[in-house]
Amino acid sequence: MSNILEKTDFKNLGAKYTGKVRDVYSQDDKVILISTDRYSAFDRNLALIPSKGQVLTGVSRFWFEHTKDIVQxxxxxxxxxxxxxxxKCKVIPIEMVVRGYITGITGTxxxxxxxxxxxNFGDFILPDGMHKNQKLDQVVLTPTTKSEDHDRPLSSKDIIYNGYMTKDLWEKVADISLRLFKRGQEIALKHGLILVDTKYEFGLTPDGEVMLVDEIHTPDSSRYWQAKTYEDRIKKGLEPENFDKEFLRLWFKENCDPYKDEVLPxxxxxxxxxxxxxxxxxxEQITGLPFKVETGDIGKRIEGNLKEYMI
Ligand SMILES: Nc1ncnc2c1ncn2[C@@H]1O[C@H](COP(=O)(O)OP(=O)(O)O)[C@@H](O)[C@H]1O
Ligand SMILES: [Mg+2]
Structure with missing residues (x-):
């Protein structure tokens, strides 16, 4: 279907890197990030979800605009x-994961x-007696290396000791991450949402300045819960009302072996x-704006809109 974007193949947009979700074209001083509709899990593309690429781009756009006074x-x-x-930046190979609640289902x-x-998590110690989905007394950072998404959290000491960042740089991006998260939580709440956790990527400009790159507070990089029902559901021992995209991943787990099968259903x-x-x-809830479903061939439209970036 032409109104779904699986991939792009532009020859004159720069060197192409195919990410899990985005096609990234790299030029001398810029990157062109094209969000596709790929839905990825188990390190492969499971399905194409209409409008997903446009949603991710639009949500990031909203948050970049609302956080630019905190960090460029x-x-x-x-x-x-x-x-x-x-x-174009030199991306720091650490994902700055920030969490306001104790939750999650993966092994780590x-x-x-x-x-x-x-x-004891290195930089913070949690008290006994906490419940799943409880708010943490203090927002915490659990950074991971970029390649191993689901790895154990690293401590700031590990990061500095292993040379991923200098102490100064760590302190700077840690401080920025916490401020971005605070802003995210404040604005999300005005729209009836709890920003539960998220991850940021930072880069260094050729002048060595810190810059926020990639995406911000998207439903792929963050967890959101409905604020209105949170207290009540927790009291009743229920899971918070969430933006759930797990159900499709689970369907694959139940209907095939997504780790081994060459062809997936x-x-x-x-x-x-x-x-x-x-x-x-x-x-719509995050941004408070109506979503405009685009019709027509997305690839063709992008090609037209990127004319000035063709080299
Ligand atoms: N400003 C930037 N400069 C250089 N690389 C960037 C910039 N913004 C994002 N990136 C990189 O582009 C890629 C985005 O595509 P994505 O589908 O998320 O890939 P991945 O599978 O590597 O996570 C990421 O690898 C991210 O680090
Ligand atoms: Mg990514």
Whole structure:
């Protein structure tokens, strides 16, 4: 279908790197990040979700605008609903994960580790007696290396000792991350949402300045819960009302072996549709703006909008 974007193949836009979700074209001083509709898990593309690329670009755009007084960001231009042109940076290979709540289900999530008895996380110690999805007394940083998304959290000492960042740089990006998260929580709450956790990527400009790159507070990089029902559901022992995109991943786990099978079954159309609608809803709630579903060939539209960036 032409109104879904699986991938791009521009020959004259610069060297192409195919990320999990974005196609990144690199020029001398800029990167062109094209958000596709790929839905990735188990290190592969599971399905295409209509409007997902546009939602991610639009949500990032909203947050870049609302945080630019805290830290400069890479944005040069949004020439198309699926595209951001950014200043090219040397990306620091650490994902700055920030958490306001103790939650998660993967083997190395904060809640899983806590449940197993872990209390000392290097830079912070958690008290006994915490419950799943409880608010942390203090927002915490649990950075990870960029390549191993689901690895154990590193401590700031590990990061400095292993040379990922100098102490000065660490202190700077840690401080910025906490301020960005605070701003994110404040604005999200005005829109009825709890920003639960997120991850930031930073880069260094050729002049050595810190810059926020990649994406910010998107539903792919962050967890959001509905604020209105949070207290009540926690009291009743229920999971918070969340923006859930796990159900499609689970469907694959139940219906094939996504780690081994060479060819995967096609995702059921009704689940794909449901997920697309959820992405659109979360866009509208976060930004407070109506989402404009674009019709027509996305690839062709992007090509037209990127004319001035062709080399
Ligand atoms: N301003 C920038 N300069 C250089 N690289 C960037 C910039 N912004 C984002 N990136 C990189 O572009 C890629 C975005 O595509 P993505 O699909 O997220 O890839 P990945 O699978 O590597 O996470 C990431 O690797 C990110 O680090
Ligand atoms: Mg990424």
């Amino acid at each position: 960001n890479h944005v040069i231009d949004f020439p198309d609903p699926n595209v951001v042109v950014g200043k 999530s904060l809640w899983t580790l806590y449940k197993k008895g872990e209390r 096609a995702a059921p159309a009704d689940l794909v549709q449901e997920l697309s609608e959820r992405y659109i809803q979360i866009y």
